[in-house]
Amino acid sequence: MTGIANLRELFTRNLRQSGIYIAFVLIVVLFSVLTDGLLLSSRNMTSLVLQFSYILILAIGMVIIIIGGHIDLSVGSVVALTGAVAAVIVIRGGMPWWVGVIAAIGTGLLVGAWQGFWVAYVGIPAFIVTLAGMLLFRGLTLEVLNNVSLSPFPAEYTSIASGFLNGLLGGYGYDTFTLVIFAIGVLGFAYNSWRTRRARIAYKQTVEAPVLFVLKLVVVAAVVMWFAWNLATYRGLPAVLIILAVLVMVYTLVTKHSVFGRHVYAIGGNLAAAQLSGVRVRRVNFWMFVNMGFLASIAGIVFSARSSAAQPAAGNMFELDAIAACFIGGAAVTGGIGTVTGAMVGGLIMAVMSNGMQLMGVDQSTQQVVKGIVLLLAVAFDVWNKKRAVAAR
């Protein structure tokens, strides 16, 4: 049964997944042409990472919520609230930066537990609970901040988002440390892919042809190292990127391989069947929301650190960007389907489009229109793809 999947099969077998990568590449190419290469300049790529990191962090939690068959409309307000709590403690209270971070995370966890309680144990639809939360936590933010912005944060706090790790191994016009870190990442990825491939062969599963496998690794390595080179020749490794990379790795592992992750997919796929298979549905739903609160607090810290301020209107509409990222990334509206990597690529598509249009000087109104249409088309593609699958039966 050790069949060799050919190139065409590789793409067609899972159009839902591969389609998103192709779309991403096309959008990157389109905007680098439209911006005369400005999009892919070292400086712009660095700022792109900094500017959209908090949406990506939110999208990680959001995709888990969506796979579980729920939605969270409150994350924008939670971003504002956690940032405000940190600001009050650090700026107004004069406490050390890490006290602010811990308090913000604590607030996020409490918020998550609150919403998880109503969704999981009282049984109120997440749409309602988080719609209420959206108002509730925005109101609390205003309360905490007394309706005024607080700034600036001390340098230690702002370096969480705007800091760079560089010069640790010396600079030669480029930052060696950045390159080394990325090289380790690429090697790790290659080793892991090779191990997975070997295991799959051992268990008689289909794998792609050896040539394709190597080609895939080379392409990934080339793209990643080129990206690393751009960072290295600008300001080095952004601290935010490390946070994001760690979160993506951890949550990919959790969603794909942990029992908790499986239970989330099972609940979203068929709630009744999950319950009758011994999944503790309420507990899983509860922790999904606690986790979302946690990630929203991380996003809140990163956002407040980046703007060095806590504003009453911070995080407005973030929930919509995060939700859009998930759906563009192939998550199903009905639950049960979605991946963290998909949501990340979906988020990057949104990021590249916004950033590209900003570089081109397209005004805000047009940007909104374009983003709206892309979201609609992404879900339409998903629906079409499903119909195609049904018709093929």
Place this chain on the structure above:
Amino acid sequence: MADSAPTDILEMRGITKTFPGVKALQDVNLTVRRGEIHGICGENGAGKSTLMKVLSGVYPFGTYEGDIVLDGETAQFGNINDSEARGVVIIHQELALVPYLSIAENIFLGNERRRAGGGIDWNKTNAEAAVLLERVGLSESPTTLISAIGVGKQQLVEIAKAISKNVSLLILDEPTAALNDNDSEHLLDLLRQFKQQGITSIMISHKLAEIAEIADRTTIIRDGQSIETFEMADAGASSEAIQNRIIRGMVGRDLDNRYPDRDSRPGEEVLRVEDWTVYHPTQPGRVVVDSANLNVRAGEVVGIAGLMGAGRTELAMSLFGRSYGRDISGTAYVHGKQVDVHNVPDAIKAGIAYVSEDRKQYGLNLIEDIRRNISAAGLGKLSRNGFVDENEELKVAGEYRESMNIRTPNVLMEVGKLSGGNQQKVVLSKWLYTAPEVLILDEPTRGIDVGAKYEIYTIINELVAAGKAVLVISSELPELLGICDRIYTLAFGRITGEVDVASATQEGLMALMTQENTQETKV
């Protein structure tokens, strides 16, 4: 046309329907005479439903090859409205009613009775609905909500809806699959009345006894081809003989014994339930299961016979981690030790497994693959520190695919795309992997074809041979008589009898199943 109407109301000639990669129908011919009841039989996936979808315009003209001749004229339906305009109405297996609309609103949905201004004429709607309900023998007010009536009555509403469209050819896809015996009987009577009124019916059913009873002629579909059409009168003298004739056509061979033989050697008691009482979850004070006592021994298959609504599923689900309602009293013992089964994980730990009645709704994650459905209840065994050993998982799933004879190229196929029989084997695999002591099987062969049924029975036999205890709930009495050692009868929430299968008859069981009085009798 009327005076020279041809004797054949419908002729489908050389119908071929291809889906990407699959030939669902190949050169199928079907001739239906005016005024007859025409049965269509075939295994699951044979192409019966596809053929009916071609006929009713769900698959529009041009997406298939071949001709449809209706009343002597070639028909080219672009959609369901076209076919309904010609008096061809299909009632699908899954009922298509809106639960929060009234009976009358459902009957005239999409076909509303209007006043001159365009608004709905409610008097006319309800009055006409009342006439239609009378015709189908349903004594409910037209303003009753669909959600307030049972599935048997809902089926009648569907039929009322069909005749409101001046139907001349009525197609019923598995009309009695979800009905109890009384409701089924009523429906068959109704079809006979329609026949006298000149309405032609096509009926697809897995219940061969019904086909034998009601059909004038039957067409067999096998592997996308029409195999044969025969007069029921010529097929055999008894219902039994006719059924065997149909089965022979469906499987292409004789299936002498529908139930595999088994040596019955019951061992020690595995499950004992004492004074088990279950209250309705939303209607306080209503007793659904009333102080039931039962036991199952190792190596024994015990049946529970009861009409729909007798509390069969409620009994099973309440035993399985209190999945039904909250107000439950009584004690359960596994291997003589009292078990505290307050939730499903506890019940699984105690060695109880429950294969639900509706596998699509309660048994499977249809958008997930075979592998992950099989591991869903036993992830604890496959994981360490909260992470799943996926290689082991794949191996386990592969082993079950082999041993249960799940007919797919690999275990990475989406479960929603499998046939009913294969789906049921996936559900069984899931529960066998939890290594249960007691298996509760709720309608284990509903909606699956004869061949796959035999395989499921064989699996049950293997389980009891390995010393497991099996409790089977079924509404098909021949099935219970064919596979069980003992049968409990359940009527109105009470266990009314315990019958050894050697001395049991269908009539005897039915008498106990309908017994309203509360005295337990031992036969």
